[in-house]
Every structure is written in structure tokens, then in C-alpha cells.
Amino acid sequence: MAEVVSIGDILAVVALKEVKTKVGGGVPIFIVEDIEEQEKIAMILGKILNAMVHNLENGMYIVTRH
Secondary structure (H helix, E strand, C coil), X not given: CCCCCXXXXXXXXXEEHHHHHHCCCCCCEEEECCXXXXXXXXHHHHHHCCCXXXXXXXXXXXXXXX
């Protein structure tokens, strides 16, 4: 049986209000009104959590630790 190796963790998701029905899971999810607020919250979370922020370009950012 193959060993599963974790290469990182998703710490949070920052999603636009219009895609909130597409988001679920076991991490904190921040729902925001617009793109400016989304970018601001994602970057602040990245700094607080000492993590990387990735724009998935589908209305969602993920905050990850590698």
C-alpha cells in the first residue's frame, strides 16, 4: 500500500459571497462582499498565520502552510 505524504495544510479559505455554496470542509471559511475585501483579508491572514496565500481565480483564495 502506498504511503500518503502531506506536503502542506490549508489553513483557511476566503471566498466571495457569490461562491459561498461551493465552499465546505474542515477549515475556517471567510465570506466577503467584494474582491478588495477578499484580497485584504487573505493577505492579513497570511501574515498572521505566517502562511502563503494563493488565488484560485474562481472567487476563492486559500491560505496554506507548506
